[in-house]
Amino acid sequence: MSITQINHDADHTIILDPKDYQxxxxxxxxxxxxxxxxxxxxxxxxxxxxxxGDEYVYRAGSMAGHNIIIVTLPAGQEYGVGSAAALxxxxxxxFPNLWFGLLVGVAAGLPNLxxxxxxxxxxxxxxxxxPVGENAGLVPYDLGKETEDGFQPLRLGHSLAMxxxxxxxxxxxxxxxxxxxxxxxxxYYEKIRDCEHATGTFDDPGQDDDNLFQACDNGHxxxxxxxxxxxxxxxRARVWYGPIGSGDKLMKNAEKRDGLRDxxxxxxxxxxxxxxxxxxxxxxxxxxxxxxxxxxxxxxxxYAAAMAASYARALLDEIPSxxxxxxxxxxxxxxxxYIPLPRNTRFTGRAAILDALEEKFFGPDLSQKVALVGLGxxxxxQIALRFAYQMKEKRPDYSIFWVPVLNNxxxxxxxxxxxxxxxxxxxxxxKDMKDLVCQYLSSDExxxxxLIVDNVDDQELVIGxxxxxxxxxxxxxxxxxxxxxxxxxxxxxxxxxxPDVIEIEQMDVEEARxxxxxSLIQKQLLKxxxxxxxxxxxxxxxxxxxxxxxxxxxxxxxxxxxxLDLLRHTEDNGMAILEREFGDNTxxxxxxxxxxxxxxxxxxxxxKSSQLAxxxxxxxxxxxxxxxxxxxxxxxxxxELEWAIGTLCSYSxxxxxxxSDVFDMHSLVHTVTRGWLRKKDLERRVSNGVIRPPPCSKVxxxxx
Numbered sequence: 001m002s003i004t005q006i007n008h009d010a011d012h013t014i015i016l017d018p019k020d021y022q023x024x025x026x027x028x029x030x031x032x033x034x035x036x037x038x039x040x041x042x043x044x045x046x047x048x049x050x051x052x053g054d055e056y057v058y059r060a061g062s063m064a065g066h067n068i069i070i071v072t073l074p075a076g077q078e079y080g081v082g083s084a085a086a087l088x089x090x091x092x093x094x095f096p097n098l099w100f101g102l103l104v105g106v107a108a109g110l111p112n113l114x115x116x117x118x119x120x121x122x123x124x125x126x127x128x129x130x131p132v133g134e135n136a137g138l139v140p141y142d143l144g145k146e147t148e149d150g151f152q153p154l155r156l157g158h159s160l161a162m163x164x165x166x167x168x169x170x171x172x173x174x175x176x177x178x179x180x181x182x183x184x185x186x187x188y189y190e191k192i193r194d195c196e197h198a199t200g201t202f203d204d205p206g207q208d209d210d211n212l213f214q215a216c217d218n219g220h221x222x223x224x225x226x227x228x229x230x231x232x233x234x235x236r237a238r239v240w241y242g243p244i245g246s247g248d249k250l251m252k253n254a255e256k257r258d259g260l261r262d263x264x265x266x267x268x269x270x271x272x273x274x275x276x277x278x279x280x281x282x283x284x285x286x287x288x289x290x291x292x293x294x295x296x297x298x299x300x301x302x303y304a305a306a307m308a309a310s311y312a313r314a315l316l317d318e319i320p321s322x323x324x325x326x327x328x329x330x331x332x333x334x335x336x337x338y339i340p341l342p343r344n345t346r347f348t349g350r351a352a353i354l355d356a357l358e359e360k361f362f363g364p365d366l367s368q369k370v371a372l373v374g375l376g377x378x379x380x381x382q383i384a385l386r387f388a389y390q391m392k393e394k395r396p397d398y399s400i401f402w403v404p405v406l407n408n409x410x411x412x413x414x415x416x417x418x419x420x421x422x423x424x425x426x427x428x429x430x431k432d433m434k435d436l437v438c439q440y441l442s443s444d445e446x447x448x449x450x451l452i453v454d455n456v457d458d459q460e461l462v463i464g465x466x467x468x469x470x471x472x473x474x475x476x477x478x479x480x481x482x483x484x485x486x487x488x489x490x491x492x493x494x495x496x497x498x499p500d501v502i503e504i505e506q507m508d509v510e511e512a513r514x515x516x517x518x519s520l521i522q523k524q525l526l527k528x529x530x531x532x533x534x535x536x537x538x539x540x541x542x543x544x545x546x547x548x549x550x551x552x553x554x555x556x557x558x559x560x561x562x563x564l565d566l567l568r569h570t571e572d573n574g575m576a577i578l579e580r581e582f583g584d585n586t587x588x589x590x591x592x593x594x595x596x597x598x599x600x601x602x603x604x605x606x607x608k609s610s611q612l613a614x615x616x617x618x619x620x621x622x623x624x625x626x627x628x629x630x631x632x633x634x635x636x637x638x639x640e641l642e643w644a645i646g647t648l649c650s651y652s653x654x655x656x657x658x659x660s661d662v663f664d665m666h667s668l669v670h671t672v673t674r675g676w677l678r679k680k681d682l683e684r685r686v687s688n689g690v691i692r693p694p695p696c697s698k699v700x701x702x703x704x
Contacts, residue, residue, distance in 0.1 A: 014046030023068040024101035032105035033072040035309035038192040065321030085275030100164040101282040107270040109288030110261040127268040129284035140274035167283040170318035185314035194342035202306035215254035242267040246274035251292035335399040346518040349511030371485040371497035374504030375652035377544030380486035399449040434474040441476035490650030512541040519550030531560040613644035621673035625665035
């Protein structure tokens with residue numbers, strides 16, 4: 001990379017060379033440029049040299065090995081063909097080695113539900129400009145001349161330059177995957193979905209706010225009834241390929257919109273491409289944010305901009321980078337971040353644990369591996385997440401990476417995403433991305449890093465099997481690196497990080513109350529202080545249970561005492577509520593969030609290694625959960641019994657009282673276990689003596 005450093009006193013300014021950049025990413029709106037910036041693999045530090053007459057500031061970076069510039073229209077400048085033409089002229093002049101451009105942003109979608117096949121375009125869908133039959137990929141419907149037969153556009157757009165062949169070829173490559181082409185770029189959208197812009201995030205506003213109005217013969221409009229799409233996966237959004245109309249005015253008339261659609265066969269309307277195409281032959285990629293009628297608003301712009309940007313990012317993956325792009329090397333001292341979960345703004349307390357982590361890693365002992373262990377739902381992931389963002393702020397010289405160990409697929413995906421962040425490319429000699437990432441992070445070149453390995457509960461995933469290697473073979477070792485593990489299993493924690501294991505205790509009353517307050521929409525519910533304390537006590541101050549309760553109260557708008565009554569009324573009610581799933585963007589998408597299903601997953605993990613532990617848990621769920629003497633437990637070999645009890649204690653389902661053989665079972669675990677047994681039709685079998693206490697024992701009976 002050709003750079004010059006200018007020293008103004010102690011201030012060093014890096015001057016970037018325009019000759020090094022070959023791809024122009026034109027994003028006319030600020031929200032469109034913001035989405036593009038989040039998708040950069042690396043942002044190049046420095047500025048381009050400007051002089052009088054230069055009207056635009058460019059942001060530089062790299063994507064998929066390409067050196068690109070991102071440019072947007074200045075705030076307050078009028079949008080349209082003329083402004084876009086002026087911008088394109090300066091970009092073309094300023095960057096002499098420009099190879100191709102992408103015009104990426106939002107547009108109006110033009111559904112046609114009467115054509116065959118039906119074109120059911122929805123808000124958030126992606127439009128890609130491509131020629132179809134006699135129609136060019138771009139139709140400048142405002143540019144042309146008046147004739148005796150009416151206004152005629154410029155040869156249906158054929159006077160405009162064509163998109164560069166390499167871009168059309170890359171579009172064709174993605175189009176071959178239709179209708180699954182969304183799966184190619186949705187991972188990029190997921191990466192920026194929860195990123196923040198000036199007024200919120202890039203999240204999907206939801207199909208309830210997606211209304212298409214049809215123009216009627218009487219001049220009125222009516223809502224068109226359309227079936228809902230699937231909420232997730234490739235079926236939620238679609239990519240549409242075809243000609244896109246470009247004009248100088250924002251369309252807000254359903255009748256005129258339909259006329260343009262039917263006359264020119266266009267799939268969307270936008271306002272800049274006709275001014276850019278003859279200067280920079282761009283690929284036009286647009287996210288649908290409205291339907292070109294009077295109901296247009298800005299609510300859908302962030303989501304639509306992010307979807308278009310994600311498609312454009314995937315498009316760059318299809319185009320091999322030029323030799324000059326390869327010349328610019330990554331700043332070896334610039335940290336990388338892969339944290340797939342957003343910052344949790346509701347996070348509360350836990351200062352002592354965060355301080356303990358800081359002391360473990362950066363105190364006198366300089367521990368390289370630390371494990372957080374505790375009951376499922378006690379907040380291990382959220383503590384690790386808080387520590388990650390705290391590290392990002394306090395220790396900016398550290399790269400931070402995150403691997404969720406939910407299953408083999410999440411491990412593979414995380415390592416692949418980390419490799420992308422590090423810009424590591426697999427060669428024929430590499431077995432897989434996990435090898436590549438492990439080797440790199442184990443080298444001096446990697447610098448300082450923090451690796452968070454979350455949810456290390458399944459020992460088979462860690463150790464591996466005869467058919468598949470486990471995660472432990474791909475954990476990097478480097479004196480400059482530190483690793484934080486979270487697990488529900490004390491056995492796993494000890495194997496990984498002994499003696500640097502931090503046991504997570506329950507929240508105190510004030511921490512739990514603040515968490516409930518932050519999670520509730522209706523703050524007036526907190527006025528019933530007695531009910532609040534009763535609820536928190538019943539939930540044993542467990543963060544996940546509190547968040548789940550708040551979600552229920554937010555949805556039903558019920559008083560706290562009503563929720564308490566439901567929990568207490570019958571075990572069936574209580575179990576149903578504890579298993580009710582809820583949305584939470586600080587937890588993994590597709591994972592089960594409810595406290596009941598979280599613990600049942602742990603039951604299955606325990607069952608793999610100790611059936612006796614499950615038998616003991618089942619037995620204890622049929623008696624009172626407090627003050628359980630070991631003497632009443634079913635007979636078993638002493639070593640097997642101790643191991644089974646230790647397993648339940650390691651998952652925090654049981655707590656051994658100090659210096660005794662008396663145990664307490666977590667009250668909510670007691671409820672969930674009984675519900676689990678009922679579902680499996682095991683309760684009667686357990687109670688009737690398949691797992692039977694000694695005949696002489698006096699066992700306190702649990703409330704039925």
